[in-house]
Amino acid sequence: MTAILDGLTTLFIFVVGLIVLALIVLFVIDRYQTADTVRRNYPVIGRMRYILSDLGEFFRQYFFAMDREEMPFNRAQREWVNEAAKGQSTNVAFGSTRNLEPVGTPIFVNCPWPMLERDAVESRPMVIGEGAARIPYKAKSFFNISGMSYGALSTPAVRALSNGAAKAGCWMNTGEGGLSPYHLEGGCDIVFQIGTAKYGVRDEAGNLSDEKLREVAAHEQVRMFELKLSQGAKPGKGGILPAAKVSEEIAAIRGIPAGEASISPNRHPDIGNIGELLDMIAHIREVTGKPVGFKTVIGAYGWLDELFAEINRRGPESAPDFITVDSGDGGTGAAPLALIDNVGLTLREALPMLTDLRDKAGLKSRIRIVASGKLVTPSEVAWALCAGADFTISARGFMFALGCIQAMKCNKNTCPTGITTHDKKLQRGLDPTNKAERVASFVKAMRKEVGVIAHSVGVRGPRQMKRFHVRLVCSDGRSRPLDELYPPVGSEAELQLTTTFT
Known part of the structure; x- marks a missing residue:
């Protein structure tokens, strides 16, 4: 001893x-x-x-931190996603913890005779690319997965999203990092995003390759192609993938050297004006036979008038099949703080503007609008549908569904939940089978609760909601209808007729 x-x-x-x-x-x-x-x-x-x-x-x-004061997402938002993803009740007690007085707060106007559950209907599929693409896409869900690249996301994260999207019947956007086997694994519908570096569809010189476009389009699951002009985290700047994340596999998928940092150009070198944009859309659609659109953050907006005017000059078939509008307040990608904080309009301003310009040009039935930007709870998605979006997408909402704890380490390969890291030890904690169920539950809960809001305002389904169904709090402390702040194209009587109870 x-x-x-x-x-x-x-x-x-x-x-x-x-x-x-x-x-x-x-x-x-x-x-x-x-x-x-x-x-x-x-x-x-x-x-x-x-x-x-x-x-x-x-x-x-x-x-x-209080429940409602954190940025970019507060505890109340994260907990709603977490409970929805677990398939648990999202009900709360003792009243709202949300301050309803800040400017811009949406307040939905409940109807004295809300829609009975027995009369409610599921949102019908909406066709994208009809009359232009050889193979139009009948999209089933108004809520879908936004672009997050394989490489930025880990293997188990992409597998979970793919399988979860298939279970929920929604689409999954590949992000600009190309198409991996893990995107295809679950059997979900895929939107292939073409970034400024043309990852996955580029030749050795970095130019768009028709041969590789055909190879990607040959996959039946790939339903649409999206040209990314800009995104919320990086308006005016290309993507960044640190060298530590560029493995042999990722390099092969993207068509870039392994072990070297990959930085995309800040715009498509071969698209410098409206004519070249429409020509590129037409070319990709001709090569692939599938719907083609573009994604952008709106800052300057005069070019949108010119875009729609040029479409009408060329003919409606020349139009993009969809436009994805992103919010300028940042996204999953790593970017300079100055861009995340101060460049690009928020979705609250950009979405009504874009839908009005499209409708004014008479292209409402031709071009679908997809809204993106911090849409992680039912009220945010419902607002976007009221403002005129045909579809909504989310990236960070699905990261929370996978188990993200908002550690803010997405760009450092040290994500503690295994979502944005290629460290095998950290990835081990993310079980794709379990997380796929969470992803599917999140989508289903979102669609259900957006439907609850729709029934409360007196319509059968989410897409029947209009701007007069929501009010926004203004600087004088009073709320005003969204259709008063952003008068829609067409008379109020015409809009009322589209909101039927039959």
Whole structure:
């Protein structure tokens, strides 16, 4: 026993000695370095400032932040997605914790005679590309998965999304990183996104390859193609994939060198005006036979008038089959803070503007509008449908459904939930089978609760909601109807006729 105690004492002294030695080394380093003033003036102790700062973002969401005050997504939003994804009740008690007074808050106007459940209907499929594409797409769900690339997302995350989308009957956008086997694994409908680097459909020089377009289009699951002009996180800047994430497999899928950082151009080099955009859309549609649209963040908007005018000059068949409008307040991608914070209009302003310009040009039945941008709860999706969207998509909502904890480490390959990392040890915690069920449950709960809002305002289904069904709080503290703030094209009587109870 004495020998054991002596051994433990020696070990303790040795460990303490190592700690003291380490502190002395850190003291010397901090005192004589010149890059950091705090560490130079307060050796060793000054390092705690950075440790606590890093830990602060985690502690805030658990101990200090109120349910509705976090950004970019607060606890109430994340918990709704989490409960919906688990298939649990999303009901709450004791009243709303949401402050209904801030400018822009949507308030849906309930009808004195809401739609009875027995009279409610499921949203019918909507056709995209009819009359232009050889193989139009009959899209079943008004809520779908937005673009998140394989490479930015991990293998188990993409597999879970693919299988979950198939179970829920919604589409999955590949993001600009190309088509991987994991996208196809679940059997869901796929929207293939073509980014500025043409990943997955490029030749060795980085130009668009018709041969590779045909190879992708040969997959029956690939229903549409989307040209990405810009996205919320990076309006005016290309995508970024760190070298640590460019494995041999990802490099082969994208058609780029392995082990090197991949940075996309800030726009398509071969699309520099409206004519070239329409020509490219027509070319891809001709090669693939499938609907083609584009995704953009709206900032300058005069070009949209010119776009629709040129479409009418060429003929409706020249139009993009859909336009995806993204919000300028950031997305899943890593980007400079200045772009995320200050460039591009938010969806609240851009969506009504785009739908009005399309309708004014007489192209409502030809061009479908897809809305994207922080649409993670039923009220946000319902607002987008009221504003004129035909479809809605979400990226971060599905990340929460996969188990994202908003650790804000998406660009560092250290995601603790295994969603945005290629570290096998971290990926191990993400079970694709379990998460696929969560993804499917999230979609189904979203569609159900948007339907509840629709029935409350007195219509049969979500797409029958119009702008007069929602009001927005204004700066004087009063709410005003959305159709007053953004008068739709066509008379109010015509809009009322489209909202029938039969």
